[in-house]
Each structure stands twice: as structure tokens, then as C-alpha cells.
Amino acid sequence: MSINMAKSQPMLEVVGLGKTFGGLAANADVSFSVARGSISGLIGPNGAGKSTLFKTILGVHRPDTGRIMLDGQDITQASQQSRCRSGLCCTFQISESFTEMDVRESAMVAAYCRTSRRSEARSIADAILTDLGLAARAGRRNSELNAFERKKAELATALATRPKLLLLDELFAGCSLGEISELIDILGRLNQRDGITLIIVEHVLHVIMSMSDQVIVLESGRIIETGTPEQVSTSPAVLKAYLGEDYNVDEHQQFRRPG
Amino acid sequence: MLMSINNLDARVERLPVLKGVSLEVEEGRITVIVGANGSGKSTLLRTIVGLNPASGGSIRFKGEEIQNRPAYEIAALGISLVPEGRRLFSEMTVSENLEMGAYLCRHDKAKVRANLDRVYELFPVLKEHRDRKAKTFSGGQQQMITLGRGLMSSPKLLMIDELSLGLAPKVISEILEKIVVLNKQGMSIYLVEQNVKQALRIADYGYVLDNGRVAMKGTAHALLNDENVQKTYLGL
Amino acid sequence: MKNWIRSVALATAVASLAAPALADDDTFKVGMVTYLTGDWGYPGTSTKRSFEIAAEMKGTVLGKKIEPVIVDAQNPNNQVAEAQRLMAQGIKFYIQGYNLVPVPLARYVVDNGGLMADGTSWFPDLTEEGGYQNYFMFMPSWKDFSKTLVDYSLKFGKDNLGKDPKDLKIALIGNPIMSYVGDEAARILEEKGIPAAIHETYGNDIADFTPLITKMKEANIDIVIPYQLGSDAELYRRQAAGLQETPPILLAAGVGYDQPEFANMGDAALGSMSLSYTVPEMKEASAPGLKEFKERYKAKYGELPVTHGLQTFATAMAFFEMVEKAGSFDIDKVRQTMETIEIPRGQLPNYWGVKFDEKHNNTLANPLIIGQWIPGPDGKPVYKVVYPAELAVADPIIPYFKKH
């Protein structure tokens, strides 16, 4: 483990979360905790309830049962913007950004969560864009960027809220190998240098397996396994439900863990 | 050669997604395209059927250039796409869904009848519940409806996008078996899949798409056993 | 760059085309701003046509050919802009057009050196306030109108139904456009200690009168006073006839009840009376010029003018005469002449005379006229003036409805 996860209070604690849509349980009795400064992976087949869980944590949905604690604070009933102020933010999938705004302005929208002064918001945005290597694109509209730049721009927007905990939804989808490495570097930096706790929801399993301290596996709305990547990838329950019987652990070790 | 694609470029919302894709689909075979999420697989299919414009290159179907023609014309040529995410006419019954699938041969009642029998034979469960609304079925059964719907126009080429999406492994195997049966009956099939291993096992020939380009191609058997392919691309 | 140039060029071209034509001194131009489109395009069109016929009939004033310049105000908010366009052409004299909110137009014309003869408005605001020295109101106000309405109703109730005013059950129903007439009538009735049994102002887009008709039938109403203006009058009478609502007396306020459609309504129209300022159907012998006006109008447009048309025609004719009397196109001279002139009753096509008081209200703007739909020779309803006697062409049949 790269960061001392020892005794400190968990960054996120989810207890008994349940959410039902029209009689269908999207999540049932979901409990897990995420240590401060750690990286967690959330995986599961399509329709397992990942995105419902993601949205419930963010406050898009209100849970039917259970509670959510962020950094020791109960945020179950908090509004989205107050969650954001408390340090919770996310990136959505690619289509979800402001297409007609320029990159800097998008990041500034997020920075206004921390400051009301335009100049300050601008400097926050610029600093993050420079950090992510997007400074040259700051004046471009999001719709004029390529897919990878758009991803980074959206990451920059999320970072401009100065999150303590960042949820990443399918950040790696559609990226080439080189781009994946670059993103992994960036995430590692954010995690190591800035101490941002990360939760990664992902299809590209090798990324999850190589980066995470902890992997949570969802199936049919329930958690079927939580543990280190090694534990998860050898768990019979996971293999059966998700990876298929012939899953080979070694295939996923080609990326080095950050740090 | 049933279909050959040459140097195809395509954009989605101004972003280049396909960058010079060339591939071929042979008659009577199962051809598979695999690749990671976002590598351009679905865009390739959408471009072939005319739902997404091609910005360069050519698509030939039975020798005829078909790129950038409207989707309904391409369908009339005998290309049937089973779209990603099933896209059923959810408020309509099974038989109505199948009737829509037979839109192109709606004037040939005998043919519709024959196709319907064939679909019901392939998926008996559909015949049993033909008057139920499509949205009330389970994921696997819905996938059967879309497959059946795609067959109703007696296409020359059946293209299937992400067959396994959101299905339990057991169900996937079941449906893949049906695909093999179809292929044995002479149907040319063009499959786009994320579930690489299962797909390659039933296929004749395969392409690996990476970041909008064809990264590898070969017989399914060779791809399955190629260590490099396994490591780099097929690790789910 | 090209785009900017192109848009500037376009704007300049548009602006230059808009430049008003310079005044032509050979003619006597008289302006009119009226509704030709929009909600009230129909009476507005009749006003326009009547004004044109007046100009045609009079021909010249002080040797100059009269040239009516008529523009479409479309809605109240456009009228001032239209007046400005006419003023820019050097037009100083105006006849008021058909206009539901005529104040901004009249005010603008008068404030900016024009003179307006108003023969279609009946809003007393400007003349009550006073001080608009170039504004002349040929009409009495709607307050007089409401009073006359009540007086006649009570008279008919006493003379023809034999009921004491206190025992009369009176219903006032109508639309918001005419609600000032209805409210004023209700107020007068209240003052007299005979409050209206039913007083309802429904919405402008009413489609069904059955509930109101049911209510009136239930209350056993003696006199119905509808204050309606447009197609709601027709719809109400038609539905009332369908439901066999037969009040002994129906005396409508204003123009909703003399519209030509009523002729086709058969029994539904028969018997209903309406109080108007003036109507083209009055005794032609009493109103010089009326016959010719109607004939010309009919020949040109295939139909008869509506009340506002006649009102405008009469006003225009009187105004032309006044300018002629003034002997000059000088605004002040014309005003002075108008202030002093007296045209006795019976010399204008609408029968009225003209004599302005110090606030420029026409003191000879009466009598008001009652017409009634009575069976014609072929049994179809025809509209005949029944009061006052000097203008009547037929005898009233009261109560009409009870007979059927």
C-alpha cells in the first residue's frame, strides 16, 4: 500500500444502502467503506447497479434505506451541491460535459464552488489545466477537443471543485494504451501528491486490478466481494458471476501500480 | 466477398472515431470484431448501416458502394443490424416487433409467414408469448426478440452489436449457439463483441479494433491462440 | 468582414426605403389609424371603407381633393408608431379609426400639432381630463350609454310588462371587453335600489352558454341586458334559442346585436333589441346622405356598413364641412371653427347634430337608437329601428318572446 491507511477515519462509509426503482431493486443492502487516500475500484457486469450506486452517493437519487458518511459527516440527505462543497465530486462519461463552453470556463464553473471571485476561480482553473497539460486548449470549446482531451478537461473540471473524494465513471473507456498510461500517471499524482481519495468505476479491468487498493464487486445490486485485487480475482463468487470460469489472473499484471 | 470496407473514416460529433478502417466480410462466415469499449466498434456498425456518416473511404456491399446512403436503403439491400442495447419497440408486442422486422418484405405474405416460422422455431419461447409487450421480457429473451426481428427481413448479412451486453454468461452461450445454428443454415454473420473469448470461439475470422484502427486480424483460431493478442487486447 | 458589410448594407437599404414620402400639396390628406388585421379587423375595415366613401362623396374641400391615408394599427401598441409615420408625411388632420384603446393615438396626434375628429371612440377619459384642445369627441360617452340602457329597460318593464321597477328581475351578462358598460349599468341599477338579479362577465373565449342560460331560466328573468361585442352575441342567441330561453325583453348594449349574421338565425334573432348610437337601418328620410352612403357601400363591397362605418362616415362628412367653413387648412382656424360651429340635429347622415362644449364633447350627440329584429316579409328577421319615433321605421313588439 502506498499510503498509510491505518487507523484514520474512512473517507467514505456506505451502510446498508438500498434503492428501488418501480419495484426493481437496483441496490440492496450495499455497505462498504473507503479509506482516506486510497484508490478503490467498483466493478460488476452491466446492470449490476454500479451507476445507481454511483448516483446515490453523488446525491442524484435519494436512497430508500441506509446512510452515506463522507469524512465522518452524514450526507445521506444533503443536496448535491453541498456534497460537492464537502469534497465529493465525480466525472461522468464523455457526453456529459458542457459542449459549448470553453475548457477554462467549464473548470471555472466548478471552481466557483470554492470561491466567488472571478480572478480566483480563473487561477484555480488555470493551475489545474496546466497541471493536466491542457493549458494550450484553455480557450477552446469542449466540443472542439478530441476525445482524450475532453476526458482530461472533464477531469480538470471535477478537480476544480477541490475534491477530497473523486468518483470516476468509465474514465478509461475508448482510450489507447498510451492514453491509459497517461491517465494512470495523472491519477497516481492526484492520489499521491494531493491526497485525493479515488473511486473508479470501470470496464477496463486491468486498470482497476493494477491500481486499486480495494476492489468492490457488484452483482444484481448487491456487493458480492470486497477485497484487494488479488483476493477478488481469485474469489470463486466473482469468477463465476463476472469474469467467467477461465479467467486468468496473470493477464492483468502488465501495468505497474503507480508510485 | 460479401462486404468490403476500405480505408473508412468516420466522426461522431466532430471527433474522429474511425481512422482508416479496412476489413472484409466473407459470405457464409462468422466474422467477429473485438476491441475495448470506445475503440469504435459500434461506430463502425452504425457507419455501415448509414446511421452515422462516413467522412472518407468506401463500403462495398456485393460490389455496390453504399457509404452515406440512408439507413432504410441500406437495409433494403439486405444488411440487417441488431443494434446495441437491443432497442426493442418496447411498448409493442413480440409479434408486432417481428412484423416491423419484416417491413421490407411486407407485401410477400408467404415469405413473412416462413420467416416467422423460422424465428419461432429458433426461439420457441417467443411463440409462446407472442402477444406480450417486449418490455416485459428478461434480458436474454429480449435479445432473442431483437435477433428474431433482425432475421425477419431475410437479410444477406446479419450484423450483431454487443450481443452479450448485460447478459448472464449462461444466456450468452445459449444465444451464441443459436448464432452458430443460423450460420450453419447459411447466414453470413458479422459480430461485434466485447466478450472476446466466447465470440472468437464460434467465429471463423476476427479483427481487433483499437482506437479506431484495425490493430490485428486473422482467423479466429489464430487470434485466440496468439499470445500477443491475448495479452494486449483480449484481457477483457 | 463581408458579413458585417453585408448586414450594414442591408440595414441601410431597409432604412432608406422606409423614409417617408414628402407631402403632396395638391391634395387634402386626412389620416386614419385603424385596425385592419387582428382581433377587430372587421369593424376596422368597415371604418376604413366608410371613410373612403365619405372622401369620395365629398370630393374636394376648399378646392383640394380629399385623400384619405389609412394605416393598420393591428394592436394598441402599434398605433403611435403608425401615427408618427403619417405625421412624418405632413398629415395634420385625423379621423379616429376603430380602436379599442384609442387614448395613446389621440393623445399623440393632438400633442404633436395634429387635430383629431373622433367619431368612433366612446371613452370619456380625454375629454374628462380636458386640455386637449385639438381633440373633438363627436360621440357621447359610454356612461350616458349605460344610463340610457337602464332607463329604457325600466320603461319597457313598466310600459310593456306592467311591472314596477322594484319587481323587475334583470340579468346583465357580457364579456370583459364591454364590461365597463355592464358594470356601469349594474351600478345605476344598484343606485336605484333594483340590483341586477344576475350580473356575470364571462371570459372572452367562452364556447358554451348553456350554464348561464340555465341559470337565467331558473331565475325567471324579465329583462336580459347582454353587453356583448362580437361573435359571442351570435353564439349566445343561437344557444339560447336552442334551449328555448325566452325572456320577455332582451335589450342588448351595442353592436353585437345588429350584425348581419343575425338575419340568418331565424327565431333566435327575432325579438331581440339593441341600443346603439346610430345604425344604418334608421329612417333614411331623417338622415340626409344616409341612403346614398348605404347604396355606395353596398355597390362597392356587396354588404351594408356596420354601425362604426356609419359613425365614421357621419363624422368625416361633418369634419369636411367644418374645414370648409373655416376656409383654411390652418389648424388653429379649423379648431376655432369647430369650437363655435353648430350643426342642428337631422342634418348629418347619422341624424345627430354637432355642438361642442368647452371640453369638446358633442352636446348634440343623441338620441340613442333602439333597433329590433322583427319578421320580414319572407319571415326572415330584419333589423328595424323602433325607437325613437322620429327615426323609427317599424313598431316595437314587446314582449316579443312571450308570444312564441
Next chain:
Amino acid sequence: MTPQIIITLLLNGLFTGAIYGLFASGLTFQLGSLSIANFGYGSWLILAMYTTFFALKIWNVPLAFVVLVLPVIYFAAGYVIRNRLLVGGSLNVQILSTIGIAMIVDGLIILFYSPAPRTLGIIEPLIEIAPGIRIGAIRLTVFILAAVLLVLFQLFLQRSHLGKVIRAVVLEKETAMLMGINSERIIGIAFGISFVLIAISGIMLIHLFPVTTSAGSSYQLMSFLIATIAGLGNMRGAFYAGLAIGVLNAFLLYFAASFVTVVIFSLFVVVLILRSGRTAGMRHI
């Protein structure tokens, strides 16, 4: 207030409401199923009313001919408007272009038919259905026709091949194209059919109500109101909502004629807000 009066008001409200339901149904179909916000709806409705008036009264054309020809012309107009002007447009484009078309229609009405109010002036014969309870024959006819028409339209959508194709395109436009269906053409045809509903509504309305050049906007508003209350695209719902509003209207007219519109629109706003949870899940426009 006697039971007879209550029943009279109720029946009368229902019959008037059926007419509301009828003329709102076309708009519901356009707005909900075809996702086209037609702000020219009222103008097309009064154009049909004017045209019917002129055909019957001035040109002396038999009613049967009008009933046969006008819907055909309207179908063509609807098709052309959808597939030449509105195709691929955003909500903004739709609003502006349909308003523009409405202005053209209003202008043509004034040009060719003059701004005079028109009425067929038919006095409705009454049918006594129970002692003391009489209802208008035309209204009864329109009620029945409207109900039959809407049932037929539902049947057409449910049973006929074209109807199924329209439903398929409404549900999944792109997928329908994969079946070889020319979706744009089908939507054009469906829009044309909704115009047929307008034409038929207009022909019926002029037999009951007078028409003025400004009547379009109140029909338009009422149609929007009914369509939104019923839930966009729900034609049966629109018919019921029309009935409900008709009854409400009748009782309000009896008790508080001045505030009919205020009460109905306040209810409309409240209903929309209360249903907002459900509207969010509806077809997005």
C-alpha cells in the same frame, strides 16, 4: 339547484368537453408522439373552420365533399410542413417556424376570407333524453363522432400496419430505419394524419361555434392545456381531460363565470407541478 340542473350542467359539460378533447387530440399526438411543438395549431384549426364556412355558405359545396377533400389537403400540408420545414429542427426552430407558418395562415385567412367573424348559424335542435333534461343534437353527434374518431384512430395505430409502423418510429426512430423503414417519411405521414384530425375538428367546430381571426389562439391554448394535463402523447387521456375540463367549465360558468379561465389555468399549473415527477419520465421534447 335541482338535480335536473346538475345533470344538465354535467351532460353539457361532457359534450362540450368532448369537443375540447377532439381538437386537442391532434396537438397531443404532435407534441407527445412526434415531439413537434406546433404553435400554429390554432391557426390551422380556424383555417379549417373558415374554409368549411366558405365551402358550405359561399361556394355551395356539399358537406360530404368538404369532409372528403379538406382532410386530404390538410394531410398534404402537414406532410410538407414536417418534411420540408421542421425536419431535424430543435425545439426553438420548431417554435419559431410554426409561429411563422401560423402568421402566414392568419394572413391568408384575412386576405382571402376577410377578417369578418363567420358562423354557420345553426340552431341546435334539442333531444329530450329524460324529463326536463334536454341536450343539443349537434353536440351529441359531435360527442359520438369524436369518441368514434378517437377510437378509430387508436385502432388504426394499434391494428393497421401503417399504425404499427408509426408506433415503431415513435418508439425507436433509428432502429425503425434499420428495418428498412424511412422514418422521416413516416413521421411526415403521421404529422399529416394529425393535420387530418385538425381538419375534421375544424369541420365539426364550425357547426357549433362562430369563428373569428383571433379564435385560433384560445383553441391553441386550450389544446396545450389539455395535452399537458393528459400527459403528452396520451390521446385517450386527452379525451378524458377534455371531458373533465368541459364539466369543470360548465359548473364554473354557473357559479363564477368571471373566473373560469383563472381557475382552470391555476388548476393547470398546480396539476403540472404535482405531476412533475411523472412528466420527467415522459418523452423528452
Next chain:
Amino acid sequence: MHRNLARPVGIAIIVGLIGVLLTLPLFPSPSTTYFMGLILQVMLFVYLAQAWNLAGGLAGLFSLGHSAYFGIGAYAYAVGVAKYGLPPLACFAIGLFLSAVLAVITGLISTRLSGMFFAMVTLGLNEILLNLASQLTWLTKGDAGTYLRKQFTISFTTAYWVFFGLCIAAFVLMALIRHSKLGTLCVAIKENEAFSRAIGVNTGLWKIVILLISAAMVSIGGGFFAMYQGIVAPTMVFSFSISIKMLIVTMIGGMGTVFGPLAGAVLIVFDELVRAWLGSSFGGVSLVAYGTILVICVLFLPKGIMERLRPASREASS
């Protein structure tokens, strides 16, 4: 078109325009009066459109009932001075207060309803006010209108200057807001409300704030309109056509752009001119022409005139 030229040319045109507007009243003649009248109409609607643009263009609050604020402002002034003899400033304050109440209600509704449904609710609210204004005759004198005596009105020239000032103020305000925190957040809300919420934007609050500003501007416009017209009747102010004109002008010019409403004013000029040329001889022709132009504009400029005038370089670069 070169990007570096677009700005100076734009500035030159605007400075020139302001210059013309400033000098026109110095040369009184009937034809300048006519032009001033035309310009006054244009300025009124450019001002109202800019106010609509703040809520509708910037924040995507597609209101079809903005005339409600116009009517409230106009009636607050007219009823205030004519019936209750209040000082004009107090009347404006009352108008602003009532508009603010309505804006807050509308803003709260906008957190629950969007798109077509929101538009319909605003339309409904305006319809309610229209009917109240025409039925509450004891307060408003109904459809006959509330008449203002001369001392409560302003002359045509004063109105010209008032609306000139209001227009300038509206443009300055829009330019300031567009590049402020509020403007940025509003655009974010319009573009993607869900994402905005996720990155900490209190969308409900900012929607209400921008609606309040927009409503206040329209309400003030209504008050001055009443002063200028000298009478207020329900259909003059609570009219759907006024709401529609606000959004037509904005949309033809370009939604959410600072100078969109100015560009869209071309349409008002066109409308006035067509009616001037053809209105009296052929009643319907002006409507047909106006409608045709509108349809053509929408077909060829679906995103507004400003979109065309914007430098085209961006497209090529990506």
C-alpha cells in the same frame, strides 16, 4: 473573416449606432420623428428581448410568459398613480416586488419542470394574470384600461431617451453578467443541469437569481411603457404576442449572446416596414410577409444571426 477584424468592426458599428441614436433627436423634423418612433419600438423590444435573453438565452429558462412581468410593472405604475395616488417611485417598487414574487414562484417551478412543461406553466401564469386584469374591474377598470392623466405620462422624446438608457443599461448588464460568476453558472445550467449540480452549482438558486434580474428589467420596462402610452389595458401588456416577440427577437439574433437581441431587431424593423407599405391596402399581406421572413430566418439561421457573424476559424482548427 479574420478574428482580429471582427471585434473592431463590431465596436465601430455599435459606436456608430449609438452616435446616430444620440444625434437623431437633435434634428427635429417630422421624418426624424418617424425614425425615432420606429427606433423607440425597436429599443423597447430590444430591451425586453435582452431581459428575456438573460433568463431564456443564458440560463435556458424558456419562458413563454414574460409579458406577465411587463404587465405587472405597467399595472403597478398605472393603478398606483391613477387609483391610489402613490408616488411613481413607490409604484415601481411595488411592481418590482410583485414581479419578484412571481419570479421566485416561476424559479421554484423551474426546478421541477423543464423544457416544454416549464414554457407551458409560464404561459399559464400569464393567462391567469391577463384574465385577472380584465376581470378585476374595481382595480384595473377591465378591458377599457387604466387611464393616466397627463402629469403621470412622459412625452415621446422623453420615452425615447428612457428606452435608449434602458437599452444601454441592459447591454452593459448583459455583458457584465455574461462574464461574471452568475453568467458562467447560468450557461453551465443551460448546457447541462445535472453535471452542474454534480460539480457543486446550486442550480435552483441561480435560476431564481437570473429570473429575478430578468423579471425586474421587464417590470421596469412595463412601468415606463405605461408612462409612455398613458393608458394600460390587459391586452396591451399581458399579451402572448409580446412574450413571443421577446423570444423571436432573441432567437433570430442568437440566444445567450450579448448582441443577439440587437441583431434580431432587424425583424421588428422589417415588421414595421411591411405593415407600413402593405398594411392598409392588403390587411393580411403584412402577416404573410412577416411569417415568411420568420420561417426563412429560422431555416437558414437556426442558431441566430450572431452565429453567422462569429469568426469561423474554430471550425477549421479542430
